[in-house]
Amino acid sequence: MTTTYAALLRGINVGGSRKVPMADLRTLLEDLGFSGVRSYLQSGQAVFTADHGDEESLAAELTGAIEKRFGFPVDVLVRDHAYLTAVVENCPFPAAELEAKQLHVTYFSAPVDEDRFAEIDRAAYLPEEFRLGDRALYLYVPDGLGRSKLAEHLSKPRLNKGVIATSRNWNTVVKLVEMTGG
Numbered sequence: 001m002t003t004t005y006a007a008l009l010r011g012i013n014v015g016g017s018r019k020v021p022m023a024d025l026r027t028l029l030e031d032l033g034f035s036g037v038r039s040y041l042q043s044g045q046a047v048f049t050a051d052h053g054d055e056e057s058l059a060a061e062l063t064g065a066i067e068k069r070f071g072f073p074v075d076v077l078v079r080d081h082a083y084l085t086a087v088v089e090n091c092p093f094p095a096a097e098l099e100a101k102q103l104h105v106t107y108f109s110a111p112v113d114e115d116r117f118a119e120i121d122r123a124a125y126l127p128e129e130f131r132l133g134d135r136a137l138y139l140y141v142p143d144g145l146g147r148s149k150l151a152e153h154l155s156k157p158r159l160n161k162g163v164i165a166t167s168r169n170w171n172t173v174v175k176l177v178e179m180t181g182g
Contacts, residue, residue, distance in 0.1 A: 002049050002051045003051075003080050003081075004047060004048070004049045004080065004081050004180045004181075005047070005048055005049075005058060005078050005081075005180065006045055006046070006047050006078070006176045006180050007046045007059075007062055007077070008044065008045055008079065008107055008166050008168070009025075009045070009066070009074050009075070010077070010164060010165075010166040011044075011075070012043070012074055018074070020066065020074065022039035022042055023039075024069070024070075025039060025046055025066075026039055028065055029046060032061065032062075033050075034048035035048070036048060036049040038179060040175055040176065040179060041172070044074075044166075045172065045176060047179040055077075055080060055083075059076045059077055059109075062076045062078065063075070075109075077107050077164055077166060079176075081177070081180035083134075083135075084173075084176050084177045084180055086134065087107075087133060087134070088174060088177050091103075091138055092133070093131070093138060093140045095170055098170070101145065102140060102141055102144065103138070103139070103140055103141075103170040104138075104139045104168065104170065105137070105138055105139070105167065106136065106139065106166065107135065107165070107168070108135045108136065108137070108160075108163045108164065108165050109135070109165075110163050111134070112132060112163060114132065116159060117130075117132075125153070127140075128140060128142065128148055128149070129150075130154065137154070139154065145169070
């Protein structure tokens, strides 16, 4: 049985370093035997169909292949269409009423719980808010990510210790559902 996945690469093509051209990434995925390979934007997401593996084993396979091909390690998360759809459907914020720049999802490599974020005085950041989902954190930032003090706090390494975390704006979240949907 084949499954369509999205690969989310963390921290590439930012500020001129850790360059992974999307054409090269697509070729790499095809060389690994995946089909239906497409990429979206330059910020590190690709869609592919696989007839073997699961999210974790595919992420490990891609991580190793990317390091071998490009010469530096890149954290990779792989998520299937059903998971990506559930992230959109379970959004705790009124996504249809917001601008895409106001809503972001951070995908985690493993489940995280509220205890991880207990130090954060949520009231101090209002109207910015975050809520947790299944291996995801939904972040509402009315003035956008670039001005968000809450986003800055959430990106601290100690809060993400032991997990891979990579964020996408709402447009990308929705687009990945469309792209993995067939």
